[in-house]
Amino acid sequence: MSSVMETSLATDGPADVIEAAMRPFRKPSKKFRAVLVVLAIVVAAAIGAYAYQLRMGMGVAGYTDSSFWAIYIADVVAIIGVSYGGAVVSAILLLAGASWRAPLVRLAEGTALVTVLVGAAFIFPHLGRPDRLVGMVIHANVASPVFWDMIAITTYTFATLVFFLLPLVPDTATLLAEHPDELGRGRRALYRFMSRGWVGSEHQRRVLHSATVIVAIVIIPLAVSVHSVLAWAFALVSRPGWHESIWAPYFVIAALYSGVALVILVAAGFRRGYHLEAFITKRHFVRLGYIMLSLGALYFYLTFADLLPSAYVGESGPTEIVYGMLFGSVAGWFWLFLVAGTILPIVLIALPWTRNIWGIVIASVLVVIAMWIKRVIMVVETSGYDRLTNSFGDLFHFTWVSIAVTLGGMAAIALLLMLLFRTLPLLSIVDVQELADSEAGPIEASATPARGSHVRAAGVAGAVILLAAAFGAIGVTSAQPARAAVATESLPIVTVTAVEAGPLNTVTAMVTLDGLPVEGVLVNFYESTTMFAPGDNQVPLGAMSTNATGAAAITYTAAVTGPRTIKATYFPVVLGDPVVGTTEFEVTEAVSLYSPTPPRLLATAGQTLALTLFGVVAIVFIILIAQVVRVRRSCGPARRA
Amino acid sequence: MTSLFGIGRHQEAPVDFGLSPEAEELDQSRRNLLRGLGLAGVATAAGALGLIAYRDEAQAAVAAGASGQEHQWCRVVDLRACKGERKCVAACQTRHGLPPEQTWMRTLSWHDEAGEEFFMPVMCQMCQDPPCLNVCPVSATIKTDQGVILVDQDQCIGSRACMAACPYEARYFNWNAPAPTNKMPEQSPNTLQFPANQIGTVGKCVLCADRIPYSSDLPACVEACPRGAHFIGDLITDVAVNGQSTVRLSTFLREGNAVRFKEELGTNPRCYYIPGNGQPVGGPLEGVR
Numbered sequence: 001m002s003s004v005m006e007t008s009l010a011t012d013g014p015a016d017v018i019e020a021a022m023r024p025f026r027k028p029s030k031k032f033r034a035v036l037v038v039l040a041i042v043v044a045a046a047i048g049a050y051a052y053q054l055r056m057g058m059g060v061a062g063y064t065d066s067s068f069w070a071i072y073i074a075d076v077v078a079i080i081g082v083s084y085g086g087a088v089v090s091a092i093l094l095l096a097g098a099s100w101r102a103p104l105v106r107l108a109e110g111t112a113l114v115t116v117l118v119g120a121a122f123i124f125p126h127l128g129r130p131d132r133l134v135g136m137v138i139h140a141n142v143a144s145p146v147f148w149d150m151i152a153i154t155t156y157t158f159a160t161l162v163f164f165l166l167p168l169v170p171d172t173a174t175l176l177a178e179h180p181d182e183l184g185r186g187r188r189a190l191y192r193f194m195s196r197g198w199v200g201s202e203h204q205r206r207v208l209h210s211a212t213v214i215v216a217i218v219i220i221p222l223a224v225s226v227h228s229v230l231a232w233a234f235a236l237v238s239r240p241g242w243h244e245s246i247w248a249p250y251f252v253i254a255a256l257y258s259g260v261a262l263v264i265l266v267a268a269g270f271r272r273g274y275h276l277e278a279f280i281t282k283r284h285f286v287r288l289g290y291i292m293l294s295l296g297a298l299y300f301y302l303t304f305a306d307l308l309p310s311a312y313v314g315e316s317g318p319t320e321i322v323y324g325m326l327f328g329s330v331a332g333w334f335w336l337f338l339v340a341g342t343i344l345p346i347v348l349i350a351l352p353w354t355r356n357i358w359g360i361v362i363a364s365v366l367v368v369i370a371m372w373i374k375r376v377i378m379v380v381e382t383s384g385y386d387r388l389t390n391s392f393g394d395l396f397h398f399t400w401v402s403i404a405v406t407l408g409g410m411a412a413i414a415l416l417l418m419l420l421f422r423t424l425p426l427l428s429i430v431d432v433q434e435l436a437d438s439e440a441g442p443i444e445a446s447a448t449p450a451r452g453s454h455v456r457a458a459g460v461a462g463a464v465i466l467l468a469a470a471f472g473a474i475g476v477t478s479a480q481p482a483r484a485a486v487a488t489e490s491l492p493i494v495t496v497t498a499v500e501a502g503p504l505n506t507v508t509a510m511v512t513l514d515g516l517p518v519e520g521v522l523v524n525f526y527e528s529t530t531m532f533a534p535g536d537n538q539v540p541l542g543a544m545s546t547n548a549t550g551a552a553a554i555t556y557t558a559a560v561t562g563p564r565t566i567k568a569t570y571f572p573v574v575l576g577d578p579v580v581g582t583t584e585f586e587v588t589e590a591v592s593l594y595s596p597t598p599p600r601l602l603a604t605a606g607q608t609l610a611l612t613l614f615g616v617v618a619i620v621f622i623i624l625i626a627q628v629v630r631v632r633r634s635c636g637p638a639r640r641a
Numbered sequence: 642m643t644s645l646f647g648i649g650r651h652q653e654a655p656v657d658f659g660l661s662p663e664a665e666e667l668d669q670s671r672r673n674l675l676r677g678l679g680l681a682g683v684a685t686a687a688g689a690l691g692l693i694a695y696r697d698e699a700q701a702a703v704a705a706g707a708s709g710q711e712h713q714w715c716r717v718v719d720l721r722a723c724k725g726e727r728k729c730v731a732a733c734q735t736r737h738g739l740p741p742e743q744t745w746m747r748t749l750s751w752h753d754e755a756g757e758e759f760f761m762p763v764m765c766q767m768c769q770d771p772p773c774l775n776v777c778p779v780s781a782t783i784k785t786d787q788g789v790i791l792v793d794q795d796q797c798i799g800s801r802a803c804m805a806a807c808p809y810e811a812r813y814f815n816w817n818a819p820a821p822t823n824k825m826p827e828q829s830p831n832t833l834q835f836p837a838n839q840i841g842t843v844g845k846c847v848l849c850a851d852r853i854p855y856s857s858d859l860p861a862c863v864e865a866c867p868r869g870a871h872f873i874g875d876l877i878t879d880v881a882v883n884g885q886s887t888v889r890l891s892t893f894l895r896e897g898n899a900v901r902f903k904e905e906l907g908t909n910p911r912c913y914y915i916p917g918n919g920q921p922v923g924g925p926l927e928g929v930r
């Protein structure tokens with residue numbers, strides 16, 4: 001546990017924190033209003049574009065069958081991804097005891113909350129029929145990764161909300177106590193509700209702290225799960241480029257990387273807008289920059305690790321995907337991502353001359369944009385790859401609709417953040433005060449089960465294999481002697497007999513000419529069927545030559561029971577009319593060659609996994625709710641002292 | 642991507658229906674074709690016997706009525722007969738009111754080195770372990786007890802996870818408002834078996850399941866093929882028809898050295914291909930359209 005202190009803060013004192021936290025509550029400046037209006041227009045345009053898409057179909061957003069997943073799912077991944085930044089800055093640094101995080105946590109957690117909400121909202125334009133979304137609950141398929149996406153995102157959103165709200169209890173109480181008049185009616189009512197019963201007693205603070213730590217512990221695996229399951233929505237299908245075992249960790253690192261970048265941007269924005277230079281200093285940016293640099297290097301490495309095996313083996317699908325990235329259809333975008341998204345930011349932070357606020361902010365802008373581009377490439381390229389022809393169809397074309405909706409999402413993030421911090425304090429007063437007092441609170445580590453992984457649950461269950469009833473001894477193929485039919489013309493006669501021995505039927509044809517056996521002629525056998533246009537449908541059983549006694553026999557396994565007509569034909573003259581003999585008989589025993597496909601090897605494992613995951617999700621919810629309840633109860637009348 | 646085997650080496654091996662084939666040679670040529678098509682896995686292991694997977698299924702349980710069902714539908718495509726007329730495609734488009742870019746049935750084509758073209762119709766393979774069904778978050782894809790995979794157009798939320806999952810690219814999406822159903826020659830009752838296309842949902846070959854048990858009408862593609870390349874079959878009664886002739890399914894598959902597409906993916910498709918087009922096989926993959 002390291003606890004590095006920012007000593008510069010100590011001089012500012014708590015009063016300043018409170019004042020700074022309330023700066024956004026003042027009458028908004030002209031600039032603020034202008035920005036708000038512009039953002040609102042962009043969001044409104046997006047809503048309009050989306051309404052148009054709803055009416056006309058997703059075709060207007062540029063979607064086709066060769067780009068069936070494209071910009072919107074990339075938006076979901078990218079925007080939910082950046083929300084991991086909040087988790088890392090707030091939760092990981094909290095657990096690591098890095099108390100310098102104090103002035104950033106509220107901003108980071110707010111960003112996490114807003115981005116996860118906006119990111120999840122992009123599922124709507126991604127769906128063809130968002131009006132039926134309730135189906136995910138009322139007739140869900142637990143074997144589907146998309147179902148677990150929903151579960152993971154819901155759980156994570158709830159945890160983010162709790163993580164955001166818990167520290168607000170003492171903060172809102174402080175503000176209410178110190179500046180009730182400046183808050184305004186709406187905020188006062190809200191704050192009263194949130195901080196009901198909080199008096200800041202030792203007991204309350206202890207409970208709150210331990211609750212926060214527990215939520216922080218829970219939120220990290222939850223964030224990992226969200227980005228993993230998002231990756232598995234891709235990796236659990238057999239498409240080249242997506243079906244990669246590395247994708248889940250790859251997505252998690254991507255989320256962390258772009259998330260830290262966004263936290264830097266948000267911090268820089270609010271620092272400038274509300275003059276928080278006294279709290280958020282260059283050292284904060286440098287430290288976040290270092291974290292971003294390590295993640296960037298890691299992401300660069302994972303990109304290489306992702307591509308090398310595909311390129312090396314040379315299997316057509318994966319190779320074409322890699323080729324497309326390096327030299328083919330998306331190469332321009334890919335190299336742009338690589339240079340602007342990993343190399344440049346790393347250089348900007350690594351070089352001492354650019355390792356300042358401006359340099360780091362530029363690096364973050366590059367990261368956020370380039371990581372979005374990377375997500376689009378990953379989605380669009382593979383979705384355009386046709387696995388039957390091993391070639392690319394038309395890749396995704398951006399249209400004004402999809403661009404407007406995406407821009408609207410970005411604007412919504414900024415807009416919601418501005419509004420959020422006009423409502424709630426943007427600095428974590430308690431944390432900053434604690435930091436100023438140079439006191440690190442006791443950190444209770446209580447282990448909670450981590451909700452980690454999801455594997456496709458194979459759905460097939462319970463096909464029973466009945467083992468074969470023995471094919472006993474092959475039935476006697478004794479042919480009954482042909483009835484002496486007196487022929488008046490010199491045309492051969494075919495007589496047929498059929499004998500059943502278990503499921504084995506032996507049919508025999510006697511070919512005679514004027515009572516004498518005909519040897520060496522080919523007889524074709526047919527069985528009538530009730531299938532497909534019943535009546536005259538004859539299934540060929542095979543052909544056999546007659547022996548010296550004029551008999552030809554064939555043995556076959558009956559597939560179905562019931563009355564059957566057996567037909568034997570023989571062509572005495574090539575291209576002439578056949579001579580036909582028939583007999584009727586009842587098949588009483590039959591064996592169908594068909595047997596159901598045996599269940600998949602890991603089918604039961606998949607079911608067990610799904611059940612386990614439900615259990616884990618339930619436990620996570622219980623833990624989260626318990627923390628809220630604990631804090632609330634500590635504020636109850638009995639425990640206040 | 643180049644074939645290991647000489648192109649055209651087995652040109653003289655036309656496949657004969659009723660008679661026992663020259664097994665080894667055929668198998669070789671089949672393997673070449675498979676290498677070209679990526680039909681794969683089974684091919685190398687199959688040896689002279691061919692049809693490994695079908696056999697496995699058949700041998701795993703030779704018990705009557707193991708499924709408890711009367712029918713288990715399957716398809717057979719006799720590639721020897723297909724000359725790329727694409728009448729099956731047209732018939733399907735018409736019957737289901739599909740726009741030109743939505744081809745539930747599509748016919749791939751190759752050119753070999755001699756410039757000759759050969760064909761392979763591909764449609765939903767009616768997988769018995771369907772990846773599309775597994776990934777559907779709202780259970781809108783279902784498998785009937787007779788082995789037909791269908792999509793409930795009234796439940797589909799349009800997530801397109803199934804399109805991502807289908808290894809046979811058999812699914813299509815209604816990106817724009819589809820043509821009104823009353824323009825269809827035969828109006829769709831909007832059932833699972835004969836869906837009416839809806840905006841924002843996914844569609845695919847339904848095996849013309851509304852015609853089950855195919856007693857008077859066969860699937861549109863089967864009826865449309867002038868060469869009898871498409872068969873509809875029933876694994877339980879062991880019969881298949883192409884509208885022109887009737888065959889004993891197991892014999893037909895065995896003697897034609899039938900294979901299934903992308904067997905190695907474990908989808909257990911219910912569509913059997915009888916390879917060999919009377920043409921040299923093993924053509925380069927690049928020529929595929």
Ligand code: SF4
Pocket residue numbers: 764765766767768771772773774790806807808809810811812845908
């Ligand atoms: S071919 Fe595709 S759509 Fe058809 S069942 Fe198999 S996976 Fe599903």
Ligand code: SF4
Pocket residue numbers: 732733734736737745746764845846847848849860861862863
């Ligand atoms: S079976 Fe019916 S739905 Fe399927 S391809 Fe043939 S015509 Fe189309």
